Amino acid sequence: MTLSNNYSIATRHQRSTRIDSDLSKDFFPGLVYHGTAQTALETLLRQYAQTGQRSYTLTGPYGSGKSTIALLLTGLLHHEASLRNAALDVINSQSKKLLKDSIVYDKGWLQIRSVGGLSSPVKTFWNATLAALKEHHKTNTLYEKYCTLSIHTESELVNIWEALFEEAHELVDGVLLLADEMGKSLEYINKSRGELHLFQDIAEVLGRTKTPVIFMGLLHQSFSEYAKERGSKLQEEWNKIQGRYNDIIYNVSTDETVALIGQSIQNESGERCTDDHYVNAVLEAMNDKQERKKLLKERLDRCIPLHPTSALLLGPISKRRFSQNERSTFSFLNSHEQNSFQLFLKTAVEKSDRYNLVDLWDYLEVNLEHAIISSPDGHAWATATEAIRQARQKGLPDIATEILKTIALITLFGKPANLTATEELLLASTDVDTRESLTEYLNMLKDKSCIIYRKHLSSWMVFEGSDLDIPSLIEEKVEQIKDVQEAITHAKFQSQVIAKGHYHTTGTLRWAEQNLVTNLEELEKWPSSSSSEGAFISFYLVLDDSEQLKKASQKNDRIVLARANDAEEIIALAKECYALDLIKSDEKIGRILTHDKVAQKEYEGRLINAELALNNAILYSFESSTWCYRGEEYSHESLSHVTTLAADHIFDHSPEIKNELVNRNKLSGTAVSALKKLLEAMLKFEEKEDLGINGFPPEKSMYISCLKNTSIHDAKAKDKRYWHTENLDPKLSELFIKSLELLEDSSGKEVKLSEIAELWAAQPYGLTKGVIPIFLLAFLKSQGSNIAYYEKDMSGSFAFIAQPDLDYVHKLIKNQDELAVKYIVLEKSEREWLQHLAVFASNETNKQITTDILSVATPLVTTIHNLPQWVKNAHELVPEDATKNKIYLRIRDLFLQANDPHTLLIKDLHSELNLEGVSTLTQQIDILSDCFSVLRQKHERMLGGIKDKVKVIFPEAGEELVDMCRFVEENAGDLRLKAFARELAKSNTGLLQWLESMIQIVVGRGKQNWNEGILRTADNKISDYAQDFLSVVKSQRLQNNENSEVTKTKLVSLVLEGEDGKLTSYKKEVRVAEVEKIQPVLNAIEAKLNDLNEFEKVHVLQKLLKKTLEAQV
Known part of the structure; x- marks a missing residue:
């Protein structure tokens, strides 16, 4: 069985008190009527009785119990006897007598309990008034009379109250008017740029009505603090108004916190410890008055199983800047976070187990260190954590580290509780058994420079291991920052707001960016928002008191302006963040900071928390400010709503395309792949239902959203007009009409597709980059033959293409500037x-x-x-x-x-x-x-001429020619001659491919490299190969003793002497000609030669033969 079976936290301490809902007779038993509560209540009673003061404010830190005291006053004046008696049981006899002497009680008081919030205080006060009239049994008739009234203005509320209080004079003893969270009402008024007329009028009316009235407002700070960013003049006015109220300070002491803790811890067994040795040991070690020790003993006994030193330090800890006063104390008691008190109860089994300072240190370190580091305690905390790290690193025993944690907590927070880390207190606060052991551990820590002994205090403290005073350095750097804009620029705040309403209506996601500027003049330096990509408008939070925001917002529909409600806080935090950056960038300080672990940890904590605080302050100001757009003010609307209004105005012709996959500017890899497949389907399968896309892949959803639901594509069109840009949704039709007008205006000229895309992306359409390629291809296909397509070639010029191909449609996605079209109109x-x-x-x-x-x-x-x-x-x-x-x-x-x-x-x-x-x-x-006809037949005629020449050289046909070719292919030594023979064997097929192959063989060039000169050379080259072919055939036949008649060729040879005396041989294997065929030519030549002498005849014949024969050297 664990301690959680014996101890629990009282329900009333598990959350903050609400005066409008927590009032009951069960609320009062167990309520601690400590000195601060008694002082506050009795001060109000005396002031009311002696001076007639009717307007009060109760000012104290958050969570300090102000609402609880307000409810106690409510119970004391309540008309229901059981509630009043329960409340009277809480206060002592002295307060009871003062209450009886100061306030008349007979019928009970009408109690108006209002809780401030984000709505108008007029509304919350009036709703609370009706609830009070309904609650009191003698004011039901007044409730019936006033419940139908609708109150809108401050003056109406004050006038109605004055009349109502007069009517209630005979029905109740008085009116108690409580304003819990009054600070929120003041914040609302400040945000709305209002004045404090309501609270000024309340003070005046309450002072003159004959019905007794007590007004008490609960605050965390003075009136003027809620208006600090609106200038000193207004702060002075608000201070004057608060002067009409008597302010009662409410701040619970450390010992009272111990009493509250003891009251909140319930011992389920009913046993009450009156002589706990831990309490006795701590009280014995404390150097304090006996009266206080006696009072603390009873209270600390009630705090078991908290160790008495933990109970004593919770009060001071709760009052630090990183904490929330008593509310944080009770939050701690109820917390289930790591190393929390509740987890301790669930794991501890011995009745003697206590939640000591080591446990408390571990809780603070894990859960609150980030907040502590950025507070004034940050330096001391960083010093302590570094000392603990060093102790572990140097191998000191765990008990020594626990002693160090105890010293650290007492050093940090012990002074308000009058605790110092004396050896007596350390012995009472740790698990060390003897004084000798404690001394040994302390010396270990001292030798490792983890702690130091202060003789004048007779106590131990954590050794200051840092040479840098980070808070002082921050103040110094902040003083050096003269240009506020420099600090704001360094903050680099950027956030976005989604136009959610516009998105749900159109399917297009648009957003605004959020920026800070010090004044309107700085606004001119910012680039305007882009509608094609990224943010389409910008919210600018202005950090000065410019009165020109509304006028400035009328000039540009791409900006939304507001005056920051908490400008001073934002500037202060921005300066702190900038100062921290300057500290690190300082050469000397930065070098020290690199090696100083204590300062480094403190610095990092301050930086993280300063940046977080700045970011939160800016975000809060963005949410709470009154925004101006196109001359209109928006104070209650969310940023998303204002962004939607802007999007609906700027992109008022944006078509509805609800598809998150493609209707966006930056597509995922999956979306790009699906988009390509859709464009390919649009190109290839326009006549098929759903473009032939089977199943339901991503591209199918794109098709349905962009083409089918919009009626742009219709596969069942009878006239085969599958693509339509007319008679669609009006916004889509206008989109395509404007695009057609662009093409018609540039008729006969190339228009880049990027120009159309820019038109569609701009105001008032705002199409995204994802859907533009789909609509572009659909639009172009709808124009049919009226469009000519162009694509950039290697030279960068646009070249005509017959039809879009896959490469073309892929470029529609990312390279629209490389594509163009031309609209054609004929006379x-x-x-x-x-x-x-x-x-x-x-x-x-x-x-x-x-x-x-x-x-x-x-x-x-x-x-x-x-x-x-x-x-x-x-x-x-x-x-x-x-x-x-x-x-x-x-x-x-x-x-x-x-x-x-x-x-x-x-x-x-x-x-x-x-x-x-x-x-x-x-x-x-x-x-x-x-x-x-000439061009088409040119190639065939060329081949025909060469074919005729081949047939003259090789008159053989059929198997005879094939046998010759086979023989040459098998016996020739020249590879190209073998190839020539192989192609010649195909000449009887009737096709001409063999000729093209033969030409390629003889000229050594591929078909794509032919020209007229090469083909003329081919004519001669074929003769050369034919000679070699015939020579191979003849030589073989002669070897076989076949006569020349069989071979059908004869060798003709001519040997001539050149001018240099060298002999040149010309020879050729020629076909044997038929005598009858050549006889007429022979006769004609002889007739011509008869007129010449013998030498001339020889010369002519030699020339003719030489010209005919090919030279064979």
């Missing part, structure tokens, strides 16, 4: 010319061609581009007709160089064919037809 004469070209194209392709630029140009350009490379480069298309050759060359080059179908067909081609003597379109088409 009547141009349409007529296009019709003739369409007929010509139909004849050329044997297909039906529609009468539009692209449909006509595509097959004609394709035909020319598909010509063999040498034909596209040839200079002699029609060698026999120089004029025609020149025209055909120009026509061919027009198609080859064309990058614009409109310019090619309508302008350039028509102009080229408009020759002298050619007056009709039909005549022009005839010239074009003849040109295409």
Whole structure:
């Protein structure tokens, strides 16, 4: 069984008190009526009785118990006897007598209990008034009278109260008016830029009404502190108004906190310890008055199982800046955090176990160190933690480290409780058994420079191991910062606000950025928000008292302005953050800081908490300020709502596209992949239902959201018009109409797709980068043949492409500036010319061609581009007709160089064919037809000529030629001759591919590298290979003793002496010719030679033979 079975925390101490809901007779038993509570109550009673003062404020730290005292006063004046008696049992006889002498009680008081909040104090006061009238049994008739009233203004509330209190005079003893969380009401008034007329009027009205009235407002600070950022003048006015109220200070002492702790810990067994040895030991070690010790003994006995030193230090700890007074004490008692008191109760089993200072240190270190470091206690805490780290690092025993933690806590927080780390107190506060052991451990710690002994205090303290005073350095650097904007700029605050309402309506996620500026002049230095990517507007929190915000917001619909409510706090925190950065960047200090672990920890803690506090202050100011947009003020609306208003205004023509995957500016990898697949489907399968996308992959959802639900795509269209940009949602229709107008205005000129994308991304459409490619392709396809497509080539110029391909649609996603289109509009004469070209194209392709630029140009350009490379480069298309050759060359080059179908067909081609003597379109088409015929047949004619020559050289056919080729392939030593024979064997197939292969073999060039010169060389080269071929065949046959008749060739040889005296041999294997065929030529030559002498005859014949034969050296 653990201690949690014996001890628990009283329910009333588990949360803060609410005066509007916690009043009951069960509330008062166990309430501690300590000295601070008695002083506050009796001060009010005396002031009321002696001076007639009716307006009070009770000022004390957060969680100090002010609401509890307010409820005690409520119970003392309540009309219900059981409640009043329960409250009377709490106070002592002295207070009871003063209450009886000071305040008349007979019928009970009407009790208006209001709790301030984020709404108007007028509203909360009136609702509390109605609740009070309904609660008191004698004011039901007044409730019926006033419950239907609607109160809106401060003056209405005060006037109604005055009348109501007069009417209640005979029904109640008086009116108790409590304003809990009055500070929140003041914050509301300050945020609304209001004045304190309400509380000024309350003080005046309460002073003159004949009905007894007591007003008590509960505050954490003075009136003026709530208006500190609005200037000293207003603070003075608010101070004057608070002067009408008597302020009672409420601050619970350390010993009273011990009493509260003892009252909150309940011993379930009912046993009460009256002689705890831990308490006795601590009290014995304390150097204090006996009266205090006697009072503390009873209270500390009630705090078991808290160790008495822990109970004594909880009060001072709760009053530190990082804490929340008594409320933090009770939060600690109820906490289930690591090393907490509740976890101790669940794990401790011995009745003698106590939650000591070591446990308390561990709790603070784990759960509150970040807050302590940034507080005034940060330096001392950092020093202590570094000392503990050093002790562990140097191998000291655990008990020594525990003693060090005890010394550290007493050093930090013991002074208000009159505790010092004497050896007597350390012996009473730790698990060390003897004085000798304690001395040994203390010497260990001292030798390792973890602690130091202060003789004048007779106590031990943590050794100061740091050379840097971080708080003083911060103050010094802050003083050096003269330019506030420099500190604000260094803060680099940036946050975003989502236009949630706009997102739910349109499906498009838009956001605003949040920025700080010191004044409106600084605003001009900021770049304007971009609507295409990132934030589309900016919220600017201005840190001065400029009165021009509303006017300035009218000039630019991309900014929202507000005056910061807590400008002074933001500036102070920004300076502190900047000062901390300056400290680290200081060469000397930064070097010391690097090696000083204590200062380093303190510095890091201060920096983290200063940045956090600055961020929280800025965010709070953003949420609580009154914003101006387009001249209108928004004080109660959220930032998201204002952002939505701006988005709806700026992008009022944004179409509804609800798809989170694609309707955004930055797509995920999955979304990009799906988008590519959707664009490919739009390109290939427009005639299929759902673009042929099966199942439900990501691209299917994109299709449904962007194309199907919007009616842009219809696969069932009877006229095969699958894409529609008309008769859609009005916002979508306008988007496409404006885009078409852009193209029409630039008719005949290239328009980059990035220009259309920029139009769509800008106000008032605001399309995102994800959906723009989808709508772009759909829009272009809807225009059909009215659009010509262009893409940048290697030179960076736009070149015409027949149709979008996969590369084109992929570039729609990220490279829209590399794509362009041209809108085409034809005149009547141009349409007529296009019709003739369409007929010509139909004849050329044997297909039906529609009468539009692209449909006509595509097959004609394709035909020319598909010509063999040498034909596209040839200079002699029609060698026999120089004029025609020149025209055909120009026509061919027009198609080859064309990058614009409109310019090619309508302008350039028509102009080229408009020759002298050619007056009709039909005549022009005839010239074009003849040109295409010549170009198309050029390659075949070239092959035919070479084929005829081969047949002359090799008249053999069928198996005979194949056997010859096989023989050469098997016996030739030249690899190229073998290949020549192999291709020659294919000459009987009827196809011409063997000729192209043969040409490639003899010239040693691929087909793509042919030109007219190479083909002329090929003619001669074939003769060379044929000679080698025939020589191989003849040599073999001679070896087989076959006669020349069988071989059908004879060797012709000519040997000539050159001018240098050297002999040159010319020889050739020639086919045996038929005598009958050559006899007429022979006779003619002989007739010519008869007129010459013998030498001349020989010379002529030698020249002819030399020219005919190839030189064979």
